[in-house]
Amino acid sequence: MNLNTPAFSSFTHDGLKLAYFDEGDPSGAPVLLIHGFASTASVNWVHPGWLKTLGDAGYRVVAIDNRGHGGSDKPTEAEAYRPWHMAGDAIALLDHLGIPEANLMGYSMGARICVFAALANPDRVRSLVLGGLGIGMTDGVGDWDPIADALLAPSLDDVSHERGRMFRAFADQTKSDRRALAACIRGSRDLVARADMGKIDAPTLIGVGTKDDIAGSPGELAALMPNAKALDIPGRDHMLAVGDRVFKKAVLEFYDEVAGE
Numbered sequence: 255m256n257l258n259t260p261a262f263s264s265f266t267h268d269g270l271k272l273a274y275f276d277e278g279d280p281s282g283a284p285v286l287l288i289h290g291f292a293s294t295a296s297v298n299w300v301h302p303g304w305l306k307t308l309g310d311a312g313y314r315v316v317a318i319d320n321r322g323h324g325g326s327d328k329p330t331e332a333e334a335y336r337p338w339h340m341a342g343d344a345i346a347l348l349d350h351l352g353i354p355e356a357n358l359m360g361y362s363m364g365a366r367i368c369v370f371a372a373l374a375n376p377d378r379v380r381s382l383v384l385g386g387l388g389i390g391m392t393d394g395v396g397d398w399d400p401i402a403d404a405l406l407a408p409s410l411d412d413v414s415h416e417r418g419r420m421f422r423a424f425a426d427q428t429k430s431d432r433r434a435l436a437a438c439i440r441g442s443r444d445l446v447a448r449a450d451m452g453k454i455d456a457p458t459l460i461g462v463g464t465k466d467d468i469a470g471s472p473g474e475l476a477a478l479m480p481n482a483k484a485l486d487i488p489g490r491d492h493m494l495a496v497g498d499r500v501f502k503k504a505v506l507e508f509y510d511e512v513a514g515e
Contacts, residue, residue: 257277257278257305257306257309257310258300258305258306259300260275260277260295260296260300260305260317261275261277262274262275262295262319262325263275263276264325264326265346265347265350267342267343267346267347267350268339268342268343268346270321270326270327270329270343271326271327272318272319272321272326272327272343272346272347273295273318273319273324273325273326274295274316274317274318274319274347275295275315275316275317276314276315276316276351277305277309277314277315277316278305278308278309278312278313278314278315279309279312279313279314280314281314282312282313282314283312283313283314283357283380283509283513284313284314284316284348284353284355284356284357285308285313285314285315285316285356285357285358285359285509286316286317286318286344286347286348286353286356286357286358286359287299287304287315287316287317287318287359287360287364288317288318288320288340288344288358288359288360288361288364288365288367288368289317289318289319289320289323289360289361289363289364290360290361290362290363290364290365290386290496291362291363291421291435291438291439291442292323292421292424292425292428292430292435293323293361293424293428294319294323294324294325294428295317295318295319295324296324297428298317298361298364298496299315299317300317301497302496302497303497303502304496304497304502305317307502307506311506311509313357313509316347316348316351316353316356318343318344318347320340320343320363320364320367320438321334321335321339321340321343321438322334322335322431322434322435322437322438323430323434323435323438328431328433328434329434329437330433330434330437331437331441332437332438332440332441333441334437334441335437335438335440335441335442336441336442336444337366337367337369337370337442337444338370338374338444340367340370340442341367341368341370341371341374341375342374344358344367344368344371345371345374345375345378348378354378355377355378355379355380356378356379356380357379357380357381357382357383357509357512358371358372358379358380358381358382358383359382359383359385359505360382360383360384360385361385361386361387361496362385362386362387362468362469362492363387363438363442364385365384365385365386365387365391366387366391366442366444366446368382368383368384369382369384369391369446369451369454370446372454372456373446373450373453373454376454376455376456379456380456380457380512381456381457381458381459381508381509381512382454382456382457382458382459382482383458383459383460383461383505383508384458384459384460384461384472384475385460385461385462385495385496385501386461386462386463386466386468386469386492386495386496387460387462387469387470387475388460388462388469388470388471388472388473388474388475388484389470389471389472389474389475390468390469390470391445391446391451391470391475392445392446392447392448392451392475392478393445393470394443394445395468395469395470396417396468398439398440398443399440400415400417400418401415401417401418401421401439402436402439402440403415403418404418404419404421404422405418405421405422405425405432405433405435405436405439406432406433406436407422410422410423410426417468420493424493448478451475451478451479452478452479452480454479454480454482455479455480455481456481457481457482457508457511457512457515458476458479458481458482458483459482459483459485459504459505459508460472460475460476460482460483460484460485461484461485461486461487461495461501461504461505462484462485462486462487462495463486463487463488463489463490463491463492463494463495463498464486464487464488464489464490465489465490465491466490466491466492466495467491467492468492469492471484472484472485472486485500485501485504487500487501488500
């Protein structure tokens with residue numbers, strides 16, 4: 255077990271080779287981590303300390319590189335990135351590992367994937383942690399076409415759109431396939447109907463930074479669900495909330511509650 259540099263493996267689903275790691279205590283309660291747009295399992299979950307935090311707490315920690323990201327195959331058609339396709343990848347990973355039910359935790363786009371997975375496969379989801387996405391899950395998070403344009407621009411110097419510059423710089427930093435990411439951002443933005451959020455009865459924690467200008471209110475989203483609570487992550491924006499100690503502490507407490515139900 256290595257909680258700092260996990261060993262990646264791969265499996266095949268929907269004609270794509272998908273990378274993942276499976277670390278922590280093999281007999282512990284499984285947590286499946288689903289990263290955000292333009293990130294990877296390592297960038298989203300290893301570098302900010304989530305693998306170590308959950309592994310030290312006795313959990314089996316599984317994380318996938320979403321299609322188009324990290325070590326996974328990278329289609330360039332937008333249709334390949336519809337959230338239900340990526341949710342299908344996540345459930346297929348549970349099948350591959352023989353895990354009947356898991357705690358699902360996603361950040362930003364990963365939170366959206368978790369919700370689609372829970373709606374399609376409620377019996378496979380023990381609980382949900384939705385980070386970096388609040389009422390934007392149902393109401394949208396603004397115009398993201400400039401993000402795709404920024405990713406396809408010749409260089410960062412050619413990008414003037416503020417949010418586009420942020421994601422282009424992040425993609426360059428993570429050495430991502432920018433054509434695949436542009437397809438992903440165009441294909442993965444399907445919203446969840448408010449009525450559908452109300453159908454998810456799995457225990458849910460929704461954490462959003464108080465300086466996050468993308469996610470929307472976590473409280474408004476939690477209010478749509480029968481068994482959800484919101485967490486304000488103090489002083490953090492969309493990029494920095496993911497590794498915050500307040501978030502980690504709240505998740506561990508939440509998992510203790512879930513285990514006791």
